[in-house]
Amino acid sequence: MSADAPARPAVLPAVHRPVRRVRPGMLLSPLRRLIGVDEELLERVPQERARYTWYGAIVLNTALLGGASMALAFATVRDELPVPVVVSVGVVWFWVVLALDAWLVSGTHGVLSRGRLKSLLPRLALSLLVGLTIAEPLLLQIFDKEIHQQTAAGNTRDADAYRGMLVSCNPPDGADTTTRAGCGGYQLNVPGSPASVHRQIQDTTARATALQAQLQSLHKTLSAKQDAERRECDDPAKWIYGANGRHDVGDTCLRARADADDYRRTSNISTYESELATLTEQSRTLTAKEASAGATYRPALDRAIAAKTRDHAAHLDDSGLLTRANALGEVAWSDWYAGFVAVVLHLLLLAVDALPVLVKLMSPSTAYDRLLTAQLDATRRLHTADLHLHHASTAVLHEADLHEATRTAAARMSRLDHGLRLEQAERTAEFRAELEMRAARILRGAP
Structure with a gap:
């Protein structure tokens, strides 16, 4: 086999095997x-x-x-x-x-x-x-x-427990439970509780008592100023004879009267008296409201607890995966x-x-x-054999290519050596011709 022939054919011959035909019409x-x-x-x-x-x-x-x-x-x-x-x-x-x-x-x-x-x-x-x-x-x-x-x-138990906390943290008398442990977030803001009305009565009574004490002090001071006014203005012995020929009060009386009027105006006695009357009326109204607060607050508290419990029960999950x-x-x-x-x-x-x-x-x-x-x-065996064949074919082709490359390189080197020798021979000939020419010139120039 020549080196130029391929190690294996480009296309392997087909292996004829008996073909088993699949039965047509197999629906499954x-x-x-x-x-x-x-x-x-x-x-x-x-x-x-x-x-x-x-x-x-x-x-x-x-x-x-x-x-x-x-x-x-x-x-x-x-x-x-x-x-x-x-x-x-x-x-x-x-x-x-x-x-x-x-x-x-x-x-x-x-x-x-x-x-x-x-x-x-x-x-x-x-x-x-x-x-x-x-x-x-x-x-x-x-x-x-x-x-x-x-x-x-479970949701019913949860709603009942939540309602129990609302009932526990919102007593019927409306007592404050903000400091009670576990009641955080369970307080309801229901107006009109007996405790809140009672606190309003206490606040109103305390304010009225303080205002009454303040008014007593103001009235005492005003009475002293009015007594001084009467002493200076009601005593005829202290009157003076005026320019119109009539007796009139003196400057001391006028100053005492102005002092009493000014104090009555600046001390706001009238305002405080009106406020005291209002507080007294509020106290009577709150006292009457306290008597009926228990009957109206309890139903309102029950409605608020029921509404809060319904809202809590409506937000309980009953269909989540967990x-x-x-x-x-x-x-x-x-x-x-x-x-x-x-x-x-x-x-x-x-x-x-x-x-x-x-x-x-x-x-x-x-x-x-x-x-x-x-x-x-x-x-797998066929694939392995095919790989071995492919590797062997590749190796043969590689050897052929290597041999071809070696021959080509040797021929090229031979041509290069031949050309080099020709160039050297030409240069030698030219050198000898030059020497002969010079020698001839030297001989012709001799005596």
Whole structure:
């Protein structure tokens, strides 16, 4: 073989193998393709077709169960969502579960008994994790009636406890409870309580008493000034003879009278007397109000407590996921049999959700698995042989290229050496010719 010939043909000759045609009209083949079954290979063992058809149906049913479970969860927890949104969420979750289970199952084909457990345990763990998200909404729906009863009872207990704190922190007499421990945020502002009316009476009485004492002092001072005015103005002996020929009061009387008038004006006695009268009237009104405050305040307080309790009860959560989960826990562990039923149903739903991997784990190696394993081994061997052939061909081509490069380099070096020798010969000839010319000139110039 010449060095220029390729080490291997550009296109390998096709290997003619007998082709097994898949029977047309197999309506259930999409179920098998869903889990990655090779129909051409399955034709070699048609007895396994029913097994893998039902296997694909299990994967599809699990995805449908997951989509329905998520739709129920959203419809229950977020009941304000429109139906198209809930359906869209269910469809998306159905596709997620279907893709995940199909991937989990398609990777288990061809796994023989000796490596089955090691290969399937991680897939089983992932399948159980997905099963938990599917089983919980279904379990909440199964115990929906008991959960609603438990939630309603819990909310009732919460509302009763809240009402009890309101009653305790808002006594019927309206006494102040701001300093009582645990009453922070439970005080109600209901006007007209007997205690507040009594405090108003005390404040009014204290103000009236202080004002009365102040008025007594002012009246005492005013009386002294008025007595001084009378002494200076009522005694004829202190009158003076005026320019009009009549007797009149003197300057001392005028000063005393002006002093009394000025004090009456600047001391605000009239204002204080009017305020004292108003306070006295308010005290009588508040006293009468205190007598009837107990009869009017108690109904108003009861209405305020009832309204506050209704508002608190209206804001209690009865459909949240965590609230329903807590209620399910209380229902499940209320007695041993309820807990047993909850655990059994939970395990059953979890097993159904993890059924695609569990079925593979419980089933022995099938003829399809052995054929697929043999086909994969043959493919690996062919690939290895092809790699060896490719490497050998590459090595031969590399050797040929190296030999060609070596020959080319040697020829080029030979040409370069020949050219160099020619140049040297030319330069030598030119040098000799020059010497001969000079020698001739020297000889011609000799005597």
